[in-house]
Amino acid sequence: MSSKPLVIVGTGLAGYNLAREWRKLDSSTPLLLISADDGRSYSKPMLSTGFAKNKQADELVMADVGAMAEQLNAEIRTHTPVTRIEPDAKRLWLGAEAIDYRDLVLALGADPIALDIPGDAADHVYAINDLEDYARFRAAIDGKQRVLLMGAGLIGCEFANDLTSGGLQVSVVAPCDQVMPGLIQPQAAEAVQHALQALGVAFHLGPVVSRLSRDGAALRAELSDGTVLACDAVVSAVGLRPRTQLAAAAGLTLGRGIAVDRQLQSSAAHIYALGDCAEVAGLNLQYVMPLMSCARALAKTLAGEPTAVSYGPMPVVVKTPACPLVVSPPPAGSAGQWSVEGEAPDLRILCKDASGALLGFNLTGGCVSERMALNKSLPAVLA
Template identity: 50%
Template sequence: MSGGLVIIGSGLAGYMIAKEWRKYDTSTPLTIITQSDGNFYSKPLLSTALTSQRTPEVLPTSSATQMAEQLDATILTRTRVDEIQPENKKVIYNDGQLEYDQLVLALGADTIKPTIMGNAAGQIISVNNLEEYSVFRKKLDPKLHVTILGAGLVGCEFANDLVNVQHPVDVVALCSYPLDRLVTPDIGEIIRASLEQSGVNWRLSQSVERMDQKDDNILLTLNNGETLKTDVVLSAIGLRPHINLAKEAGLRVNRGILVDNYLSTSMESIYALGDCAEVCGHVLQYVAPLLACSRALAKTLIGEKTEVIYPAMPVVLKTPACPLVVSPPPQDLKGEWRVSGTHFDCRALFYDTAEQLRGFALTGTMVKERADLQKLLPPIFS
């Protein structure tokens, strides 16, 4: 097989760029290579699936075969790309190789694994795709105790989802308040208290050092010497852009695969988007940025060079115990947070030194101010 557009990855980034591009180009051959089963599903639904009573089996909206038909594409599933040869415009996989005219990397991210000792450490689960989620759900007999490691977006959402269906939940996290990378301590405290009211037990400023099997349970030993009996351990301590394949091919990488505002990597005819990409210095592992990238890149791929623009893209947390929307200010930007509101309804606004609004976090009834505040924010880059 040879030529055409080749996309590696069948997550939201891979499929969205394919869909956008096919709107303009209906004839060039398209091949999508993925190490998964190629089912199309919305990853954000994983952390609300218990509450919405969806099983892993009903989450895919299209199979790989249906996607291949819709996109007029060849989809190679369960196929892992091991090497990219930019000089020959080729990708090498399990049992074959494929030439490309243009290559798009939509490789996603790898979950960061915690370093934990003990004979049960191998039982830690992380969830960054539907298949891993199926493994998690199979372990979840009703009422089993779940310990979540990490209090970021994914950890908080899973905690809320689990307590909604009456699982006892402890969250162990090194940070002193939840979502510490996204919000101020005041807002973090509101999230903590709201989820606690719903049944989440917090163990903040702590970490798990050992996991040992004790009869039918797992015994966790924390860094302060305390122990905790649990049944299932879900790690949600973060994601690292999948850069190895690109790095080995000689593409420039930093935190992610480096791309400019045309989504071009350092090698001709190779592009990247989604969780694997660092776009003009920004690694934003959310859906809105990859949609913006897909729309721009589709045009560039058909020869109409189009820059991606990142407007402010607030993230809505799926924590019904505490409605929260956050648009974090750029990292390391000088300025100050101004917090107002009462009780669980809080507004935190970040102003830079020129008094320009650059970020916000809203909880409770304040989330209704989101659209108005979003209009006041400058683009992340343009």
């Protein structure tokens, strides 16, 4: 048996789920997990439901790093960024320290896109993409009230709902004409926006924040349409970019993420990738269900049984309880016709091809209960 470890870089849902799945199949090969963060196990989707539940960051932790190391029979190095990979030597570097691996898995996640906003208040802009970000934002808004939220995509809408339910006053600013553009149909977007407005969210769709300045103890945001908003903190939810820098420097092929095939194998031997950082057979899907499927398939491959990942239908449940929403986008490039049934907020919006076969759907309000039945007719995302 090789004494070199399987090394997994990243202790998010991708890294820890892979470790768990692989340990079911191989209980003895050494396992080393390396993380730039504190290695606590948590479920990232809970970050956008924490304010309504009044949860501190520590209350979202499922297991500390010691418990994870014991559970996985693994060594876990925390606050230790991997700085370089040498694929030909099967070696990685932690600063000046070298580690040889049997196989290397990159589960590096994605970076929030940071906007460069003129003004003197950039340090009051928070992206909430991990537990430590969540803790920082909670501390910053403690005792304060007004949040300006940049971005009206899925995560932006979830935060708008959650922060408002948690007692904060939220204004959403985004340069689009509907919420979740590109993801949902206009009728569904309208239903969600109306429900969030009824909850108290103010929308400024169209302009961007063109300047952010300090104004005494508060902030002053100037929008590109001339509106001026006062707020106490800004949350940025304008998108995530797969972390590819390490892989790029090591000469790995990139797409919209670290390019891997259906066995999660990168362009370099013995290096694999999964989760938000990976583009799997052309798809970079930043959701939990795909990474769970990848973890199960990759665990088998790493245990000696080469296994291709497949994805069935994977509808996304958007956590906007003000207007429940489930979305299954039609496959990219498919030609379908959309039809709208029902009355807001209870909408059944279906996309079908010329033969009447279901390609995708948006379900809102009471219609979300039809999701399981409709799932049976959906095409697989990766057959």
